[in-house]
Amino acid sequence: MTMLTPNAPFSTGQNRAGQDRAGQNRSGPDRAPSPTPPMRRIPDRTDAPLTALLKSWEALLLLLAAAIFTANSFASPYFLDVWNLSDATFNFTEKAIVALALAFVILAGEIDISVAGIIALSSTLMGATAAAGQPMPVVVGVGLLTGLACGAVNGLLVTGLELPSIVATIGTMSLFRGLAYGILGDGAYTRYPEGFAYFGQGYVWEWLSFEVTVFLGLALLAGFLLHRTSLGRAVRAIGHNPTAAAFSGLKVRRIKFWLFAATGLAAGVASVMLTSRLGSTRPSIATGWELEIVTMVVLGGVAITGGVGTIPGVVLAALVMGLLTFGLGLLNVSGIIMSIVVGVMLIAVIALPVLARKLSNRMRRTTP
Amino acid sequence: MTTPTPVPPARAQHASAQDTRLLEMRGITKLFPGVRALSDVNLTLRAGRVTALIGENGAGKSTLVKTMTGIYRPDGGDIRIDGAPVVFTAPAMAESAGITAIHQETVLFDELSVAENIFAGHAPTTRFGLIDRKAMLARAGALLRTLDAPFGPHTRLKDLSIGQRHLVAVARALSVEARVIIMDEPTAALSQKEADELFAIVERLKAQGRAILFISHKFEEVFRIADDYAVFRDGRSVGAGALADTDQAEIVRLMVGRPVEQTFPKLAVTPGELVLEVEDYAHPTEFDGVSFQLRRGEILGLYGLVGAGRSEFCQSLFGITRPSRGRLRIKGRDTVIRSPGDAIRAGLVYVPEERGRHGAVLAMPIVDNMTLATLPEVSRYGVISRAREFALARRYAERLDLRAASLSQPVGTLSGGNQQKIVISKWLATQPDIIILDEPSKGIDIGSKAAVHGFISELAAQGLAVIMISSELPEILGMSDRVLVMREGRPIHLYDRAGLTAETLVRAATGNTDSHPELAA
Structure with a gap:
């Protein structure tokens, strides 16, 4: 009995299954082919790519973004102005840069809620460096390295000590911000070297801000890494089933460590931009951002349980949240109402597909 | 199945007695x-x-x-x-x-006691709606006694063997008056002795x-x-x-709608050069003093009761756990394996027993699973080539006669036999010299089984060295060139294929001469 069917490309002559093994061309058994009926060719995909795209979460987000965009343009006559639109992006780019990195962490089945704490500590150390009279490149370097180091601490706690990431990063969230308060107390750093303002206030070309440019570049990089490279595949596999991933020879700990480190670095980048944009540092900087960033990732369709999600989804979710809060700002809606609206939207968008699925199941059951 | 099937005398009696359609x-x-x-x-x-x-x-x-x-x-x-x-x-x-089902891989709560497992979801309650622990323990104890269980209702589930967990599952079924x-x-996961005990319970339920x-x-x-x-x-x-x-x-x-050869398709192979030498492998708790040599083209069967340390030993060869002692030579070279990655590079791979937990990422597509251990081969500078990936997946899908709607279908939606074909493909794609198969035909039907056995045999014929862990005697006897029997973590004896009988293996595995009534005759 053999599983090879007469029409399989490997069933020619003596050496049926040997082609895969380089240099192994010993002759195989010569036995009669099995009487299995000819095999159907298995297609690569079930859905046509376009059908899959239309059914996707990203399509829903795109629709939502378009709706908010349209509503905004009716709400204010100034909204469609190109400079106004450019201003709108400052609302979300810094958070979205962190969200891109955090998406990988969540995809790998972990979480990092210390990101806002990292931004605060990084901003504080940049302020201290600037106050000590250091030039701009050193200040920026301190900001980025602080982020990277904080991320590495998270990574070590999770992969080295094997703490659950939610517990580890709740701890470091308080730790990092606590350090910022310890260094700065009630004070503020307001003096930054020349040229530092560019990162949060500069424009690369006409109305195209430096922040948006960096965000778009990083989004392309993140999308490429997740959807095209073996690293992205490994991250997904780890998120779905870390044990099977380890059994497949993937370096689960090492990958997770670097994901946390990268998220810290992204928080450092966001901190440079935010500090530069505000032109000052207080220890309360970026308070509450961790939840907004996690919201972006989840709204983007990344499953909090790991394994599922896309970068276009996260980018669209950032756009949706940015446009929504900006639009509400144009209408002079207060911050409290804004956070209510964002919360309701998150629940509604997450619940809608679930409700739709339940409804269609019920319809299918009642009409046999 | 090569062993003769004894006709149970019990069948004839029950056939006529009751005829109520339930x-x-x-x-x-x-x-x-x-x-x-x-x-x-x-x-x-x-x-x-x-x-x-x-x-x-x-x-x-x-x-x-x-x-x-x-x-x-x-x-x-x-x-x-x-x-x-x-x-x-x-x-x-x-x-x-x-109506109650006892599942293939019993779904119970590891951290709870036996009594809590039996009554999960329908515990007896007091007047105030709280769980009546006393009544629960008493009823659980009574149920366990009727099943002759060798453990009490207080025992934590995680301390039980797989066979004993089945008793808990049966007790649970009885507790809801199923x-x-x-x-x-x-x-599927029971030793012959445990299976015999289960059959006694089935007779009682009947x-x-x-x-x-x-x-x-x-x-x-x-x-x-x-x-x-x-x-x-x-x-x-x-x-x-x-x-x-x-x-x-x-x-x-x-079943198959066509005749299937019942015999195991073991091909006569002349063993090639020495490819694996294991010397005095040991682990603090799981196994001790395991040594053997393996040649290309050879199939070494690893037989023993569930819990004899066979999987643990093979997982340490594969770098999942570290041995505390022992030497390993692969293709004549001293090799130290610290991780599955090391093992794959050294040409040694392990197809685990638990497909859902260790073998496959069930939520991911077939194609992604097949290339998970060979990502560097289907990518350049870390960028995956979808075309090469699909080509590789298709090649193995066709060789193993995979049944699926598309290669993008999640593995979890396939039957056990087809999942196993994917897991084996994933490992063969790494082009190993040594493949360890842990219970390769567990939970798969006869058609897929024959396909898997035929495939293993062909791989050996092409020069692959195979280690096959199996608890099924016909499989061990039919497929192996040599059989290493393990008991309580220790290697008992290494047998040659010629003249080897089921009785010999069972005796070596259980450590006494009359523990297997079915084979004593």
């Missing part, structure tokens, strides 16, 4: 997107009788069980209990109607007038324990009746 399923149809999982299927279960449900993987057995237990709702047909039609919209409804008990591959649906791929078991049979093929009923009126060949013919 559960009837008629014309059941179940549709999934793009697939007709069940079409117009019938099944009758009678009180006091064991009905064997037989069919290849993907024949619709699991779907039928899920329909019966309220997990799925059928798209057509009706279910009757004692002649009255019932509709289950939730698993709890099926359970309160007296009239219909579904056993889905209950012996005598109490319960109807039992017994799903198994092992014909010996089916003919030993069951009274009636129902055969499914491609989601249809193709035959049913009393086992006394049929024979194994007929059932196999119904």
Whole structure:
């Protein structure tokens, strides 16, 4: 009995299954082919790519973004102005840069809620460096390295000590911000070297801000890494089933460590931009951002349980949240109402597909 | 199956005694997107009788069980209990109607006690609605006594063996007064002795007038324990009746719709050069002093009871756990393996026993699973080539006759046999010199089994060195060139194929001479 069917490309002559093994061309058994009926060719995909795209979460987000965009343009006559639109992006780019990195962490089945704490500590150390009279490149370097180091601490706690990431990063969230308060107390750093303002206030070309440019570049990089490279595949596999991933020879700990480190670095980048944009540092900087960033990732369709999600989804979710809060700002809606609206939207968008699925199941059951 | 099947004398007595139809399923149809999982299927279960449900993987057995237990709702047909039609919209409804399933890989709570597991979801309560621990422990204790369980209701589940967990599952079924008990591959993870104990329990349940649906791929078991049979093929009923009126060949013919060779397709291979030398491998708790040598083209069987340390030993070869002592030479070179990555590079791979936990990422597509261990080979500078990936997946899918709707289908939606083909493909894609297969045919049907066995044999013929862990005697005897028997973590003896009998192996594995009544005759 053999599983090879007469029409399989490997069933020619003596050496049926040997082609895969380089240099192994010993002759195989010569036995009669099995009487299995000819095999159907298995297609690569079930859905046509376009059908899959239309059914996707990203399509829903795109629709939502378009709706908010349209509503905004009716709400204010100034909204469609190109400079106004450019201003709108400052609302979300810094958070979205962190969200891109955090998406990988969540995809790998972990979480990092210390990101806002990292931004605060990084901003504080940049302020201290600037106050000590250091030039701009050193200040920026301190900001980025602080982020990277904080991320590495998270990574070590999770992969080295094997703490659950939610517990580890709740701890470091308080730790990092606590350090910022310890260094700065009630004070503020307001003096930054020349040229530092560019990162949060500069424009690369006409109305195209430096922040948006960096965000778009990083989004392309993140999308490429997740959807095209073996690293992205490994991250997904780890998120779905870390044990099977380890059994497949993937370096689960090492990958997770670097994901946390990268998220810290992204928080450092966001901190440079935010500090530069505000032109000052207080220890309360970026308070509450961790939840907004996690919201972006989840709204983007990344499953909090790991394994599922896309970068276009996260980018669209950032756009949706940015446009929504900006639009509400144009209408002079207060911050409290804004956070209510964002919360309701998150629940509604997450619940809608679930409700739709339940409804269609019920319809299918009642009409046999 | 090479061993003769003893005809159980018990069957004839039960055949005529009772004939009450307890559960009837008629014309059941179940549709999934793009697939007709069940079409117009019938099944009758009678009180006091064991009905064997037989069919290849993907024949619709699991779907039928899920329909019966309220997990799925059928798209057509009706279910009757004692002649009255019932509709289950939730698993709890099926359970309160007296239908309980004991699953292939028993789903219980590791951290809870045996009593809490037995009564999870239906614990006796006090007047205030709190759990009545005293009553629960007493009732659990009584149930365990009726099953002759060697452990008490206080025991934590995680301290029990797989066989003992099955007893807990049976006790749970009894605690809900189940009239219909579904056993889905209950012996898949059991040693022969544990399986014998389970069959004694089945006989007892039968005598109490319960109807039992017994799903198994092992014909010996089916003919030993069951009274009636129902055969499914491609989601249809193709035959049913009393086992006394049929024979194994007929059932196999119904199952596959074509004749299947029953013998194991072991090819005569002249062993090549030495490829693996293991010297005095040890672990603080799991195994000790394991040594052997393996040549290209050889199949080494690893036999022993469940818990003999075979998987643990092989996992340490593969770098999952570290040995505390021992030397390893691969292709004549001293090798230290610290991680599965090291093992893969050294040309040694391990196909784990638990497909869902260790073998496959069930939520990911077939193609992604097949290349998970060979990502560097299908990518350049870390960028995956989808074309190369699909080409590789297609090659193995065709070699192993994979049945799937598309290569992008999640692995979890496939039958056990097809999942196993994917896991094996994943490892073969790394082009190893040594492959360790841990219970390669556990939970797969006879058609897939023959395919897997044939494939293993061919791989050996091409010069691959194979280590096969198996608890199935016919498989071990049929496939191995040599057999290493392990008991309680220690290697007992290394046997040559010639003249090796099942009795010898069982004696070596159990450590006494009369522990296997079936083989004593």
